[in-house]
Amino acid sequence: MVKQQYTAFDQVKAARSNNRPTGKDYIDHLCTGFLEFHGDRQAGDDKAIVAGVAYLGDRPVTVVAIEKGHGTKERTMRNFGAPNPEGYRKALRLMKQAEKFNRPVLCFVDTSGAYCGIEAEERGQGQAIAENLKEMMTLNVPILSILIGEGGSGGALALAVADRVWMLEHAIYSVISPEGCASILWKDASKAPEAAQNLRITAEDALAFGVIEEIISEQDLGKASFYDGLREKIQQELNDLCAMEKDHLKQARYLRFRQIGTKGMEEG
């Protein structure tokens, strides 16, 4: 059998497909005893981010997932997985809670980007993302982030400053949407496929650039065997990360990001 060849833009379509499992599907299938917690304790509760505590095997974890929802009604309620500042602040609040009670953090990332709205700006979208980037870098517990669909720019990165970042086989990770890139560079959004190709947004690209550690096969995606395999993989990784000495863990996290993109630069 010949392996099907995907273009970069096919990957974009696959990553955006409504048929993919969403964040909450992963929580429900991988974890037990999930208790969802709401609110950022400041302004509100963002339904685009589902978060709380659960067990992964017998290990307590804090889970944070960007949720796109299934079906028109839920998707609208979830703002199509485009978080507002309250979502990022809720996520950070729960990560700090995880730090206090010494349990690892597991993030599922799937967003076209942080929401581009008037109120989002008024409530400091940029500041909320920046705060997460800064605080996650020195969080005193392990963080594992899995990009399960779209990894849209800063809105995705705000939940992916982690010790390990994995991507589903057909997930994408990009600084800008291919449409946005095409319309800025070539004033023509219909050149998105070309932009997708040039932006190097596939899981394989991310792996080659040292941006992620692992690509998760989508064979059996959504089936019990898929979740069983993934759960085992996560458990193993968390066992390893939790065994690391804390300062060493944080230093490694810093250096993980520190070296990205430095190839070819002179040594200082």
Place this chain on the structure above:
Amino acid sequence: MPLIQFLNRPKNELEAGGRKSAPIQADENEPVKSCPSCRKSIPLSQLWGNYHCCPFCGHHFRMNSRQRISFIADSDSFQEMFPDIQAQDALQFPGYQNKIELTKKVSGEQEAVICGTAKIEGQTCGLFVMEPYFMMGSMGTAVGEKIVRLFELATEQRLPVLGFTVSGGARMQEGILSLMQMAKTSGAVKRHSDAGLFYLSVFTDPTTGGVTASFATESDIVLAEPGATVGFAGARVIEQTTRKKLPQGFQTAEFLMEHGFVDKIVPRNQQRQTIAALLKMHEGGAGHGEAAIHSI
């Protein structure tokens, strides 16, 4: 003299507003620039002698990084660092290499941020100034690396950092690598902060996108220039996404201050004295409040 007056006292003729109030009488042949705010014609010498601000209405014109360094730092105190770190075309993005070469020629700079150490009224600090004329201060791997090296150096040498931001956002020609610079710079800022050191940022026009969502807003104190555009998402994108009319003054420095994201708006002719006063007050970093009292 009360402390605040002492701290804010003019240090020279410029700061006392002397040159600003000089009569405006131009040589007839002198080139002029039209003010986009009040529409008056400004002789270039008047503009340059007034911090690139309109002498009639105070409009802040964009200025390049070298001009900014020359008016903010003590003369001859700026020592540039990491000037050779340059953009990598790791994605082999179509047209990027040419664009970089052209931009270098036009701007005279090697990248979109200038870093180094400087003295401001005698106080040493790490200084970064982003360059609007280099791809609108967009952040790629070189900008990220230079910012990180500056913060690492400042952490090692226990220096405060002063930064002027101007950026159209992440540099898309460097794809995912430019996105990662947001995390990387944030990490370096956090370590500097955890070492108890002081970081002061100044938003200048425009500060947007990935820079707003990383090191620009991660400072201890956020200042902004009057009228600067500051935001995360682009105004046009927001309009298209929401199909709503944007409110008056949306994403200006004043708008951000109103919503609680800017500490203080400081016009250019007061920046040097304000920054010097803040550096003085935070001398030595966290836990050195007592030392700051004695040193005045």
